[in-house]
Amino acid sequence: MKTRVTDLLDIRVPIVQGGMQWVGRAELASAVSNAGGLGILTALTQPTPEHLRAEIRRCREMTRQPFGVNLTILPTVSPPPYGEFIDVIVSEGIKVVETAGNSPKDFIARFHDAGIVSIHKCTSVRHALSAQRNGVDIVSIDGFECAGHPGEDDIPGLVLIPIAAKALSIPIIASGGIADGRGMAAALALGAEGINMGTRFVCTQEAPVHERIKRDLIGRTERDxxxxxxxxxxxxxxxxxxxxxxxxxxxxxxxxxxxxxxxxxxxxxxxxxxxxxxxxxxxxxxAGMVLGLIDDLPTCAELIDRMVSECRAHLSRALSYTAEALLPDVVT
Known part of the structure; x- marks a missing residue:
């Protein structure tokens, strides 16, 4: 599959693993990258910048494919040493950074000077437009269904994704509420050029999460x-x-x-x-509302392969409706 997102991130399929606190570690990130997507290490899961350096190197021992680092910029009185984390990211040659939380505008020039592609997660179009003006390369647009912080506007993906796609000139990644090829096909049809998944990747064999948690999650519904x-x-x-x-x-x-x-x-x-x-x-x-769509614990490779196959099938099925509708006119 080829989109601007796959080109910018140098990946085979436009599927990005969300940066998840305590979960975004080398085991999961490397498995997603090896399967053709983009794995993400979560910087603040590590207690210090030097621990992040060690985790980056551990991930490199598990994959030769590209992977990124998430840096969540928290509004706090005692912020983490963001500059030192960025020093590690740059010195270790990471080529993709996903930011979330506050605006990354103070860091974007540094990323670009180092040849780093910047993805910023936004929960509203106004914030996405601001991120675009500040120079980010890709916006990950987060609908109300998502796990973590969905913002305060409560706009679901079915509305948010096409509005963002229409408003922005840079590519967007759809985030929140996606767990299978149907959701991926829908996101692409709405104007996204890739998808981001968090909760779905927690429920995989490689996720560094206790098996009891995974089994509990696959028994939940969208109301949980x-x-x-x-x-x-x-x-x-x-x-x-x-x-x-x-x-x-x-x-x-x-x-x-x-x-x-x-x-x-x-x-x-x-x-x-x-x-x-x-x-x-x-x-x-x-955890996100996408829990209602999850009922198994595949490997990351099995999940991504299945999703790509399902996505193609659902896009083809949707296209067939148009073809069938046009058929009488073509015949006459």
């Missing part, structure tokens, strides 16, 4: 997510479990809540431990 931090203006979509249910209940109290009221429930170390130990109720776990 919670939206937390809604009252704090920083909405996040996560798996419906004991701690996220408690967060929602706390936010819905008549008196409302502050972040300090829910901090013990959402602290990142609890989520990391839950992913690794297989304790579904151990912490807040990010």
């Amino acid at each position: 997510t919670n939206l937390i931090f809604r009252t704090l203006g920083n909405t996040a979509r996560v798996l419906k479990n004991a701690p996220s249910n408690e967060v929602v209940a706390t936010e819905n109290r008549p008196a409302g809540c502050t972040f300090d009221d829910i901090r013990p429930l959402v602290v990142g170390s609890r989520g990391k431990a839950a992913w690794e130990a297989g304790d579904v109720d151990g912490g807040v776990l990010t």
Whole structure:
């Protein structure tokens, strides 16, 4: 499959693995890249820039194909050492960086000087247009269905993707709510030139997540997510479990809540431990509505091959409707 996204990223199929905290590690990124997509390491999963350097080198031992690094720019009083993480990314010769969160405009010139293709995740067209003006190469447009932070506008992909495709001149990647070839075909038909998947890649054999978590996820439905931090203006979509249910209940109290009221429930170390130990109720776990489409645990290669085959079949089937409609006119 050939699009501007495959050309820019030097990959065989336009499928990108989302950068996922605690999950975007060498085992998964290398498997996605070996299967023809673009694997992504998550920089902030690593405790220090030098740990990221070691993870990049470990990933290179597992694949000779391109892979990228996600750098989420967090609005925080004590930010991580972003400059040092970027120094590692550049010095290690990484050619694709996916940014998320705040605007990456302060880093784009550095990326381009190093020959790095920049992807920025956006949840609205206005932010996507700003990213384009700031010089990013690709926008990953994130619909309301997505895991993680869907923004505050609540616009689903069926509306957001074609609006973004019409508004932008740079290529877009559709993100959120895609788990199979049908979703991929739909995204391409709506104007995207690639797709991004997170939750679907968690449910693969290579994902560095405990088997109990994976088995629990494939038994869930599209109704098994919670939206937390809604009252704090920083909405996040996560798996419906004991701690996220408690967060929602706390936010819905008549008196409302502050972040300090829910901090013990959402602290990142609890989520990391839950992913690794297989304790579904151990912490807040990010997951998207796409859970309703996931019912197996393939390898990344099996998943990508199947998706490409399904995508082609569904695009051909849709095209056949037009051909059949035109057939009487052609005959006459």
